[in-house]
Amino acid sequence: xxxxxxxxxxxxxxxxxxxxxxxxxxxxxxxxxxxxxxxxxxxxxxxxxxxxxxxxxxxxxxxxxxxxxxxxxxxxxxxxxxxxxxxxxxxxxxxxxxxxxxxxxxxxxxxxxxxxxxxxxxxxxxxxxxxxxxxxxxxxxxxxxxxxxxxxxxxxxxxxxxxxxxxxxxxxxxxxxxxxxxxxxxxxxxxxxxxxxxxxxxxxxxxxxxxxxxxxxxxxxxxxxxxxxxxxxxxxxxxxxxxxxxxxxxxxxxxxxxxxxxxxxxxxxxxxxxxxxxxxxxxxxxxxxxxxxxxxxxxxxxxxxxxxxxxxxxxxxxxxxxxxxxxxxxxxxxxxxxxxxxxxxxxxxxxxxxxxxxxxxxxxxxxxxxxxxxxxxxxxxxxxxxxxxxxxxxxxxxxxxxxxxxxxxxxxxxxxxxxxxxxxxxxxxxxxxxxxxxxxxxxxxxxxxxxxxxxxxxxxxxxxxxxxxxxxxxxxxxxxxxxxxxxxxxxxxxxxxxxxxxxxxxxxxxxxxxxxxxxxxxxxxxxxxxxxxxxxxxxxxxxxxxxxxxxxxxxxxxxxxxxxxxxxxxxxx
Amino acid sequence: xxxxxxxxxxxxxxxxxxxxxxxxxxxxxxxxxxxxxxxxxxxxxxxxxxxxxxxxxxxxxxxxxxxxxxxxxxxxxxxxxxxxxxxxxxxxxxxxxxxxxxxxxxxxxxxxxxxxxxxxxxxxxxxxxxxxxxxxxxxxxxxxxxxxxxxxxxxxxxxxxxxxxxxxxxxxxxxxxxxxxxxxxxxxxxxxxxxxxxxxxxxxxxxxxxxxxxxxxxxxxxxxxxxxxxxxxxxxxxxxxxxxxxxxxxxxxxxxxxxxxxxxxxxxxxx
Numbered sequence: 119x120x121x122x123x124x125x126x127x128x129x130x131x132x133x134x135x136x137x138x139x140x141x142x143x144x145x146x147x148x149x150x151x152x153x154x155x156x157x158x159x160x161x162x163x164x165x166x167x168x169x170x171x172x173x174x175x176x177x178x179x180x181x182x183x184x185x186x187x188x189x190x191x192x193x194x195x196x197x198x199x200x201x202x203x204x205x206x207x208x209x210x211x212x213x214x215x216x217x218x219x220x221x222x223x224x225x226x227x228x229x230x231x232x233x234x235x236x237x238x239x240x241x242x243x244x245x246x247x248x249x250x251x252x253x254x255x256x257x258x259x260x261x262x263x264x265x266x267x268x269x270x271x272x273x274x275x276x277x278x279x280x281x282x283x284x285x286x287x288x289x290x291x292x293x294x295x296x297x298x299x300x301x302x303x304x305x306x307x308x309x310x311x312x313x314x315x316x317x318x319x320x321x322x323x324x325x326x327x328x329x330x331x332x333x334x335x336x337x338x339x340x341x342x343x344x345x346x347x348x349x350x351x352x353x354x355x356x357x358x359x360x361x362x363x364x365x366x367x368x369x370x371x372x373x374x375x376x377x378x379x380x381x382x383x384x385x386x387x388x389x390x391x392x393x394x395x396x397x398x399x400x401x402x403x404x405x406x407x408x409x410x411x412x413x414x415x416x417x418x419x420x421x422x423x424x425x426x427x428x429x430x431x432x433x434x435x436x437x438x439x440x441x442x443x444x445x446x447x448x449x450x451x452x453x454x455x456x457x458x459x460x461x462x463x464x465x466x467x468x469x470x471x472x473x474x475x476x477x478x479x480x481x482x483x484x485x486x487x488x489x490x491x492x493x494x495x496x497x498x499x500x501x502x503x504x505x506x507x508x509x510x511x512x513x514x515x516x517x518x519x520x521x522x523x524x525x526x527x528x529x530x531x532x533x534x535x536x537x538x539x540x541x542x543x544x545x546x547x548x549x550x551x552x553x554x555x556x557x558x559x560x561x562x563x564x565x566x567x568x569x570x571x572x573x574x575x576x577x578x579x580x581x582x583x584x585x586x587x588x589x590x591x592x593x594x595x596x597x598x599x600x601x602x603x604x605x606x607x608x609x610x611x612x613x614x615x616x617x618x619x620x621x622x623x624x625x626x627x628x629x630x631x632x633x634x635x636x637x638x639x640x641x642x643x644x645x646x647x648x649x650x651x652x653x654x655x656x657x658x659x660x661x662x663x664x665x666x667x668x669x670x671x672x673x674x675x676x677x678x679x680x681x682x683x684x685x686x687x688x689x690x691x
Numbered sequence: 692x693x694x695x696x697x698x699x700x701x702x703x704x705x706x707x708x709x710x711x712x713x714x715x716x717x718x719x720x721x722x723x724x725x726x727x728x729x730x731x732x733x734x735x736x737x738x739x740x741x742x743x744x745x746x747x748x749x750x751x752x753x754x755x756x757x758x759x760x761x762x763x764x765x766x767x768x769x770x771x772x773x774x775x776x777x778x779x780x781x782x783x784x785x786x787x788x789x790x791x792x793x794x795x796x797x798x799x800x801x802x803x804x805x806x807x808x809x810x811x812x813x814x815x816x817x818x819x820x821x822x823x824x825x826x827x828x829x830x831x832x833x834x835x836x837x838x839x840x841x842x843x844x845x846x847x848x849x850x851x852x853x854x855x856x857x858x859x860x861x862x863x864x865x866x867x868x869x870x871x872x873x874x875x876x877x878x879x880x881x882x883x884x885x886x887x888x889x890x891x892x893x894x895x896x897x898x899x900x901x902x903x904x905x906x907x908x909x910x911x912x913x914x915x916x917x918x919x920x921x922x923x924x925x926x927x928x929x930x931x932x933x934x935x936x937x938x939x940x941x942x943x944x945x946x947x948x949x950x951x952x953x954x955x956x957x958x959x960x961x962x
Contacts (some may be wrong), residue, residue: 187858216919270708305913431961559759584714602707611864618708628956
């Protein structure tokens with residue numbers, strides 16, 4: 119073994135006199151392998167030792183097929199220092215921030231629960247009141263179970279956290295009912311959306327605020343401004359004419375008056391007050407369960423109108439600008455609310471009879487003239503459920519909408535734009551704008567069979583959750599118009615809708631942006647600005663002859679004078 | 692998604708509210724394992740679901756030796772018979788992009804095509820496209836544009852075959868935040884040195900595929916980190932319903948398509 123450690127000159131010296139020897143060759147080969155690379159300072163010998171060591175210690179299968187990979191990994195490991203200069207610094211796990219967020223939420227809910235229990239023990243009278251105020255939270259965990267049976271829903275990890283977040287919302291904010299609406303994806307963050315009814319006190323407060331803000335408001339002031347402008351224009355024009363008459367000095371040629379914009383903004387459609395129509399429900403969003411819920415503002419008809427004409431994905435930032443044509447009045451907060459209003463209106467469905475007008479406990483006379491109008495509806499206590507076979511019927515006559523149809527106006531209740539002006543018109547003039555045909559949407563609880571088909575594709579596709587076990591089956595409906603919207607119903611008394619998607623409507627073949635409006639005409643089209651053929655010489659001649667001054671009849675006195683003058687001239691010559 | 696790992700992966704599925712039901716997973720595992728045995732596949736992936744009016748199509752992929760060249764696509768509507776999807780011709784790939792109406796759920800359905808590029812009575816003139824051909828072409832289109840894997844998941848061996856890396860350990864959390872770490876599963880369309888030299892730590896056996904950060908427009912892939920950064924999701928805006936997930940620093944990754952097989956042409960307006 120001592121030969122192994124021979125120095126090179128010794129080996130050479132030894133090799134000169136010695137016959138070929140296995141041991142000698144080995145030493146030579148080993149020395150060759152131990153040569154250090156000039157670039158890295160590594161030697162192949164060390165590398166092979168490392169690779170073999172790694173393979174033997176880890177014992178992976180099929181090493182020979184992936185030998186290059188192992189060799190590469192060993193080299194890569196060298197660049198990782200095996201000592202840590204910063205070993206005092208502890209890197210917390212990734213999950214820490216999420217845990218802290220959730221922890222706060224859990225504590226809040228737990229402390230509230232404790233307080234409720236204590237109250238219940240001490241003062242039972244108060245407890246009764248508490249019960250009546252206690253918000254109703256839709257059982258997301260239960261519904262999610264059925265959705266998952268049907269092939270949709272939230273992952274388990276999210277579902278529970280969202281449910282607790284809904285509880286937190288109910289504790290922190292003045293809400294009477296809470297329901298999970300769904301989830302809308304954004305490019306940077308996602309939105310979880312809760313749908314709530316406000317408590318009566320809060321609703322009253324908001325209505326008062328709303329009425330103070332603008333009810334008699336903007337429409338009038340705008341009209342006044344318009345009238346004023348028109349008057350000013352008239353005055354300006356009048357002044358111009360007067361000046362022309364007064365000044366008799368040569369003036370530059372008369373210019374036509376500056377064109378006046380003839381465009382009038384369409385009448386502003388009033389916003390539906392809180393608790394009515396599209397603003398019946400109040401929506402809250404958060405990015406992750408555990409973060410504070412943010413209330414979305416009420417939606418205006420204008421925003422719904424524009425939202426129908428554009429396609430956007432959410433960015434995940436509520437204050438992000440919505441860059442679009444036609445311009446959207448508001449930030450992503452408003453856009454999100456408008457999309458939610460549209461989705462809720464189109465995809466809230468339930469089996470026939472699941473909801474009923476009024477409280478449902480007494481038979482009430484229902485005024486159907488308004489098409490259900492703004493009637494309240496509640497779960498029907500007498501609902502018995504339909505058979506799965508009925509619910510899966512491809513005609514979908516057993517399913518009805520319980521979302522109110524949003525009219526073209528952007529409201530659910532039609533607003534007559536002439537209602538205010540009609541009285542004045544009758545007094546002053548006979549001719550008023552013709553009465554406008556009121557827009558009528560399908561009434562509440564109209565069956566899905568009346569939904570519009572898109573290119574032969576029905577609006578909803580019914581599917582059964584299981585083919586193997588018909589006893590456990592439930593019916594799942596998938597929306598084709600709003601991809602991501604689903605609803606389920608069991609043959610018992612359960613039904614719910616959910617939306618998880620991008621918030622984009624399906625519109626084949628593809629979206630085409632609104633065209634720019636035609637340019638306005640600058641002048642009133644009249645003879646001054648109309649193009650016409652120049653008169654020919656013949657025309658001018660005919661005009662001149664027709665307009666010749668009448669030949670004056672010759673007078674006697676004047677005749678004498680003329681003669682006299684002629685004579686004088688002659689004399690001068 | 693690897694069929695034999697569906698039970699583990701089902702919690703990661705996150706595409707338009709879709710969750711895999713237990714029944715679906717059981718049926719898939721049973722029928723696809725049989726399919727794997729019959730065809731001697733080394734891997735079988737559940738590719739996804741294509742919505743149709745009457746019954747939905749389910750698609751699976753079988754891989755024999757080469758993970759890129761030897762991919763065979765199968766479809767079924769009832770999980771009893773998996774039929775091989777035909778190789779799609781170029782003309783069908785173009786036609787399927789133009790077809791807007793929905794799939795019916797009947798593979799033998801003939802769709803009338805008006806082919807104006809060739810004269811009437813020309814033998815090559817395309818007159819019908821069966822729904823099977825349309826499905827094959829649609830899936831081929833999606834594969835070309837939206838089938839992705841993480842960097843290092845597929846490696847090219849010195850003899851040229853591409854295999855699924857058996858010793859793959861996943862992306863680090865820093866790598867997972869970059870679009871550059873995700874590659875298209877398709878023959879590279881960029882020049883080979885573009886793919887190699889645009890990164891510092893290039894590796895011949897990994898960087899033979901196009902990375903998705905070069906897709907146009909920027910933002911057509913939506914990368915999101917969820918569950919406090921431990922799972923990354925990639926969603927395609929061009930093919931709504933295409934989802935890729937990767938659990939950071941673990942070999943778990945997979946994609947799933949659940950949608951109506953229609954390309955979203957509005958992407959430039961969406962962003």
